[in-house]
Amino acid sequence: MKGAILFDSTKCIGCEACVAACKEKNNLPAMIDPKLTAYTWTVVEQRNKAFIRRLCMHCESPTCASVCPVEAFRKEPSGPVIYDASRCIGCRYCIMACPFDVPKYQWDRAVPIVQKCTMCADRIAAGKEPACATVCPTGATIFGDRDQLIGEARARLEAAPKAYVPKIYGLEEVGGTSVLMLSSVPFLSLGIRPDLPLTPLPTLTWKALSKVPDIVVVGGALLYGIWWITHRRIRVQEALDQEAAKQG
Amino acid sequence: MRKDEEAMNSRRWPEMTFWRLVFLVLAATGTVVGVLRFTRGLGATTNLSDQFPWGLWIGFDVLCGVGLAAGGFAITAAVYIFNLKRFSPIIRPTVLTAFLGYVFVILALLFDLGQPHRIWHALVMWNPRSVMFEVAWCVMLYTTVLALEFSPIVFERLNLERPRRIVRAISVPLVIVGVILSTLHQSSLGSLYLIVPEKLHPLWYSPLLPVFFFVSAIAAGLAMVIVESALCQRAFNHHLKMDLLEPLGRAMVVVLSVYGILRLQDLARRGALFGLRRPGYEGSMFLLEMGLGVLLPIILLAIPRVRARQPGLVTGAFLAILGFVMHRLNVSVTGMERAAGVAYFPSWMEIALSLALVAAGFAMFGLAVRYLPIFPEAPHRASGVEAPAWLLARPASMVAGGSPEPPGQPSAPAGME
Numbered sequence: 001m002k003g004a005i006l007f008d009s010t011k012c013i014g015c016e017a018c019v020a021a022c023k024e025k026n027n028l029p030a031m032i033d034p035k036l037t038a039y040t041w042t043v044v045e046q047r048n049k050a051f052i053r054r055l056c057m058h059c060e061s062p063t064c065a066s067v068c069p070v071e072a073f074r075k076e077p078s079g080p081v082i083y084d085a086s087r088c089i090g091c092r093y094c095i096m097a098c099p100f101d102v103p104k105y106q107w108d109r110a111v112p113i114v115q116k117c118t119m120c121a122d123r124i125a126a127g128k129e130p131a132c133a134t135v136c137p138t139g140a141t142i143f144g145d146r147d148q149l150i151g152e153a154r155a156r157l158e159a160a161p162k163a164y165v166p167k168i169y170g171l172e173e174v175g176g177t178s179v180l181m182l183s184s185v186p187f188l189s190l191g192i193r194p195d196l197p198l199t200p201l202p203t204l205t206w207k208a209l210s211k212v213p214d215i216v217v218v219g220g221a222l223l224y225g226i227w228w229i230t231h232r233r234i235r236v237q238e239a240l241d242q243e244a245a246k247q248g
Numbered sequence: 249m250r251k252d253e254e255a256m257n258s259r260r261w262p263e264m265t266f267w268r269l270v271f272l273v274l275a276a277t278g279t280v281v282g283v284l285r286f287t288r289g290l291g292a293t294t295n296l297s298d299q300f301p302w303g304l305w306i307g308f309d310v311l312c313g314v315g316l317a318a319g320g321f322a323i324t325a326a327v328y329i330f331n332l333k334r335f336s337p338i339i340r341p342t343v344l345t346a347f348l349g350y351v352f353v354i355l356a357l358l359f360d361l362g363q364p365h366r367i368w369h370a371l372v373m374w375n376p377r378s379v380m381f382e383v384a385w386c387v388m389l390y391t392t393v394l395a396l397e398f399s400p401i402v403f404e405r406l407n408l409e410r411p412r413r414i415v416r417a418i419s420v421p422l423v424i425v426g427v428i429l430s431t432l433h434q435s436s437l438g439s440l441y442l443i444v445p446e447k448l449h450p451l452w453y454s455p456l457l458p459v460f461f462f463v464s465a466i467a468a469g470l471a472m473v474i475v476e477s478a479l480c481q482r483a484f485n486h487h488l489k490m491d492l493l494e495p496l497g498r499a500m501v502v503v504l505s506v507y508g509i510l511r512l513q514d515l516a517r518r519g520a521l522f523g524l525r526r527p528g529y530e531g532s533m534f535l536l537e538m539g540l541g542v543l544l545p546i547i548l549l550a551i552p553r554v555r556a557r558q559p560g561l562v563t564g565a566f567l568a569i570l571g572f573v574m575h576r577l578n579v580s581v582t583g584m585e586r587a588a589g590v591a592y593f594p595s596w597m598e599i600a601l602s603l604a605l606v607a608a609g610f611a612m613f614g615l616a617v618r619y620l621p622i623f624p625e626a627p628h629r630a631s632g633v634e635a636p637a638w639l640l641a642r643p644a645s646m647v648a649g650g651s652p653e654p655p656g657q658p659s660a661p662a663g664m665e
Contacts, residue, residue, distance in 0.1 A: 037298065067443060069381035070373035089369050090362020092301040093380045097443045104298045105362065107291030112362045193446065201443050205379050208439040208458050212382065216428055223329050223424045230331035 003079030003124050004058075004146035004178040005133060006153055009190070010163055011140035012051035016044050018132035018141055025120060025131040038104040038115040042132060048189040053141065055132075056081065056102045056117035057170060058178035061200030064094035064103055072114075079146065079178045080119035088113055099174055099196050119178070146178055153182055167194075175200035271607045278604020281597045285359055295595045300584070304594035307580030309356030309602050311437055312573050313349050314387075315461070318469030319476075320346025320394060321423075321430035328423040335492055340401060340622045341480065342473055344613060347394040352609045354391065359601060379439045386433035393426040405620050434465040441579055449583035450520040451534045457579075460511060467503040468572035470496045471545075474565035478558070484617060488558055497555045500568060501546055508542045533574070533582045541571015 022042045023030060033040035035054070042055040062081045065073035072087040073094065083103075094103045094114060106112035120130035128134070133143035142149070153168045169187055170177035173196045181187070187194050285293045296303050323342045326332045358364040370384040396415055403412035415422075438461030441448055454460065474493050481488045515521050524531040545567040554560030585591055594602075616622055 063443060066375075067378050067380060069375055069378045069384050070369045071375040071378075087369060087373055088363065089366040090364070091380055092362065093378075093440070095298060095301040099444075099446055101298075105290075105301065107297065108289055110287060110289045112289060196446055201445075202377060204442045204445065204455075205439055206377060207455070208436070208442055209377065209379060209382060212432060215432060219428045219431060220424060223325070223427055227329045227331075227420060227424070230329070234331070 001145040006149040009183040011138045014051040017135045021131040021135040038106045041117040052190040061175040063201045066202035067093045067097045080121040085113040274604045274607040277600045281601045293597045299588040299590045300592040304598045305360040311576040313353040315465040317346040317349025318465040319473040322469045324423045350391045390429040435462040447587035452583040463507045471565035471568040478562045497549045537574040
């Protein structure tokens with residue numbers, strides 16, 4: 001199954017059990033960060049009289065995986081986008097490029113790595129659920145197959161249309177994400193950008209990169225052709241001079 | 249005079265001048281900062297953050313360093329492919345500048361990367377869909393090409409005839425490969441920013457970013473040839489070859505005009521000119537960049553009487569370089585700040601390291617000119633029995649009466665041979 005997480009803001013009471021469980025499961029330092037950092041992989045923010053979780057969105061077509069020069073990020077078929085610290089060279093393009101500003105850096109370390117939520121990929125592989133989904137007391141965070149969760153989200157929107165903003169965030173944004181969100185208030189008021197393109201961001205750079213072979217072939221041929229033309233004139237002139245010298 | 253010469257010969261230490269002092273201070277500070285960066289990490293030495301992961305070392309050292317070395321591919325293409333042989337005398341200093349420029353970029357990267365000892369990973373861990381991967385490979389390959397283009401100068405100095413002839417034999421394919429790599433590489437630095445349409449300010453974001461970066465790099469490369477010639481004239485007392493540099497100034501008018509029209513037309517088509525009316529400093533930065541860095545040099549260099557005189561030509565070129573640097577910094581810093589939610593300014597350590605690297609580049613250039621046959625009309629003095637020039641060094645301007653005029657240019661251009 002394609003693992004995904006559904007976060008329903010209307011059910012969230014802000015207890016932050018998910019934050020604590022994430023820290024414990026990943027052996028992260030116990031510091032309290034108001035925003036995501038290299039040592040806090042999920043946070044709960046209170047905005048506009050509602051609670052919103054921030055975590056890696058585990059995109060279907062992850063920008064981080066596309067931009068990383070050494071392929072340190074990978075989208076697993078089981079859902080999570082995972083990071084291989086052993087490949088990372090620290091260029092920080094992923095941090096710069098992620099539309100959700102998720103990857104964070106260990107700025108305090110002499111040998112730093114990128115850190116972000118892993119959707120507990122190892123727990124998923126063992127047939128369990130991510131730590132946050134396991135401990136959530138209200139079911140605000142649940143884990144399941146992406147298509148089934150989309151169905152569940154649609155059902156909730158239909159059953160109580162006045163309780164929700166009619167949008168499943170993550171359904172289509174940047175090509176769709178494996179973290180889906182429902183909310184009773186506009187997503188912008190929760191600090192979530194509603195204006196992200198619906199096409200995956202990697203298509204933008206692919207448009208430029210796919211032209212590289214053409215530039216190499218056509219450019220090479222063109223430059224060689226120009227060289228040939230400009231130097232042919234010299235050779236012709238030399239031949240003519242030789243002819244003139246012979247006759248003269 | 250006899251006593252003077254004896255005093256000079258017996259001096260053991262190079263004389264301290266203002267610029268040498270500046271260099272020493274920068275080198276010392278840079279070394280300290282470098283050590284701090286590797287022992288304490290990026291957070292302790294830079295003002296970079298999760299909100300602003302790329303700062304001066306990327307925006308200036310990498311983006312500008314690469315672009316300013318673009319003169320290399322422009323001049324080598326002009327001479328070897330377009331057969332404009334009269335530019336041959338400026339090939340050697342231009343290739344030297346380009347090579348040092350790329351070395352400077354790689355050194356800067358070694359400080360900026362979080363784990364620079366893993367820089368070789370891109371050789372074996374591939375992600376062809378990543379623009380950064382393409383940038384990494386193009387930098388590596390093009391630096392190799394530049395090293396090869398530069399090598400005949402070293403071989404000539406070391407009297408290694410066979411290697412020199414081997415490299416000379418492949419000079420045309422090398423230049424072609426160099427132009428292609430440079431094209432790909434200059435433009436792909438712009439492509440890096442294609443992936444952040446929601447973050448980069450509309451005054452700078454465009455699907456044409458790779459084209460903008462490439463065209464502006466050509467203009468900057470030509471401008472660098474002019475400014476560098478002027479600096480060499482002051483430092484080594486060469487005469488400025490106005491007959492070669494003035495056509496470059498004319499070419500710059502064309503390239504800058506194409507660039508300016510491309511930018512404006514792109515902004516108009518995307519309806520992004522409203523960005524000028526939005527509150528904030530982005531509008532002012534944009535006007536400064538385009539006005540001071542594009543429009544003004546076009547005007548100056550388009551006037552034949554301004555362009556034909558050295559002050560006018562050099563001023564025009566300098567403004568173009570300023571505009572180029574402003575563009576790169578506007579794309580990487582100014583245009584990204586609003587979305588990042590933080591205002592970024594480099595720490596003194598970031599500035600110190602960048603300045604130290606620039607100073608090292610200047611110093612290497614000076615050393616190369618003294619020890620290698622870079623300038624055809626001022627033969628290096630390092631061969632022969634006298635002590636190396638820098639040991640006896642005294643800036644030409646300080647010697648009473650000035651140094652003798654350099655001999656006239658030889659009839660055969662030096663080029664890469």
